[in-house]
Amino acid sequence: MSDNETDVVAPMVGKVVSILVKEGAEVEADETVITLEAMKIEMPVNAPVGGTVKEILVAEGDVVEADAVLVVIEEEEEE
């Protein structure tokens, strides 16, 4: 992983109920990119940083473990 890439990871075990971004899309820091269902709640998983969605590693319906990488975000290069 290069220095300007940041993983969006699952906060807990759960099922991916919706993916709110597409590869190549621009996201802001704290924007919700995935909704994960577990423990009777649909929880938002937010991008820790802003940038471009480089890769989406899960599909809707996938069951993921805690800390699993869901999305990779590429930050803008510093000018």
Next chain:
Amino acid sequence: MSENMKKKLAAIEQLRWRLKQGGGEAATEKQHARGKLTARERIELLCDPGTFAEFDLFAKHMGKDYGLDKKQLPADGVITGFGEVNGRRVVVFSEDFTVVAGTFGEMHGRKICKAVVMARKMGLPLIGMNDSGGARATEEMGALSMYGKLFKSQARACGVVPQIALIMGPVAGGQAYSPSMMDFLFMVENTSHMFLAGPPLVKAVVFQDATADELGSARVHAEKTGMSDYNASDDRDCIEKVRKLLSYLPSSVMETPPFEIPEDDPDRADEELLGIIPDDRKKPYDMHEIIERIVDKGSFFELKPEFAKNLITGLARLDGIVVGIVANNPMHLAGSLTVNSSLKGEKFIRFCDSFNIPLINLQDVPGYLIGIKSERDGIIRHGSKQLRAYAEATVPMITIVLRKSYAGGYLGMCSKEIGADFLFALPTAEICLMGAPGAVNILFRKEIAASDDPVKTRNRRIQEFYDNYVDPTYAAGLQHVDDIIDPRQMRPVLIKSLEIAMNKVE
């Protein structure tokens, strides 16, 4: 005055002045360049002007080896004494990094021990400011033994007087257990570090390359270890927040927390409270919005805000009375009870119980977090700690169920069985042994399998289960809920029931 007396007094005053210079001008400049205040500047900020009375300024190290006999270490690198904060007396120690990096020698340790014992005996809060390179290697067993005495004295003072640690520089090695054993711990961003071993020792012993930040920055302790109750932007901010924290705390176990005449209306009903909890029970919301609306305006002082965010802990006032708030936050990990949240909750509940601070518990909890990881992390072992802390507590306790209250979560967040004096439910409350879908799968397995339309049958049974057993009227019918209340009335109801529960004897 005789000439002799005059001379003696002058000599003492001269020595006192010299010792108060600490490590001297150059060392003070260096301290400032690092973005840190000196030990004495910190004390001056903490205490009301002119109230600090020092003891053991003349403490002198006993080192004879390594040329130490020729060295003078003013106050042995730590300032101790009594002061006042907003007119209330406290005991303070403040390590002086300008004197051999504030290292912990035998006399240095003996001074801190004396401060701890004084605080316990006089019934005064202890405030420790750490800024030290660790044990003074030249003092060998003298330093190690004094660590032990310090830990012992702190343990004896635990639950007797509040103990607050301010980490304002490095704290390394065994000494880190001193602040860790206190009730509250504040750190300063960038300038403070806390670890058992720094980078060189880590490299030598476990062959790992690690930076000081990776091992124990203020960030690490706010987010990962949960040791920092508050991360301050600088020394000034840190001390200001501690002065504020003290305004919520009694001086000792023998007192109740300071009452402040409230500006807020005890009968204030809040229309906004009708709209915060989403109709869709699967949608989360931020519990902070509720807390801010029910406590006295601006009185909420959150502790460990960045650790185990699924459980919010903090001090607040209700009509001027200090209370501890323990609240699930469905925004994080669905508001589940986890290993980390249980440890966070346990320490806070035990503190409040020790120091006569009533507990207000706000439930929206789907249960204890389940699954392989959670089980192996020890959710039963650690989860029991918060449950037990509540079960042992004898302070007034009032619980409101806002939405979910399932299974162990109902008990682990203080139901009436566990000790709540009052338990109220909002109309949105869901109180049950297990969730409706799970329960229906067990109870109607055969019926659903035999049905012409299994999905429809299951959904109908689930809806029935919600209406009959999850709805708060069911638990209220069994007297597990004292009343079902209008969300707008949460504040007035809490205040009224708190006033009643204040007189309870357990």
